[in-house]
Amino acid sequence: MLAKLRLSVEDTLEEFFTIVEAVYLSGDLAPLERTEKLRGCMEDLMERKGFPSDLKLMEASQTESCAR
Numbered sequence: 001m002l003a004k005l006r007l008s009v010e011d012t013l014e015e016f017f018t019i020v021e022a023v024y025l026s027g028d029l030a031p032l033e034r035t036e037k038l039r040g041c042m043e044d045l046m047e048r049k050g051f052p053s054d055l056k057l058m059e060a061s062q063t064e065s066c067a068r
Contacts, residue, residue, distance in 0.1 A: 001016075001045075004057050005045075005046075005049055005057075018041065019041045019042075019045075022037055022041050023038045023041060
């Protein structure tokens with residue numbers, strides 16, 4: 001979020017806490033429900049910040065090894 005969406009540290013933390021509350025604090029969600037909630041949170045974030053919802057947040061890696 002910091003690099004690709006150019007959010008400040010404060011905005012990134014705020015968005016992260018919003019996602020954690022919506023997706024991970026509900027202990028009674030099935031994995032598919034959790035995935036859909038996460039997708040909804042990310043689509044909402046992208047829309048609010050003026051980015052297309054299908055924006056690639058990470059480029060495909062050219063190697064199979066870890067980044068150094």
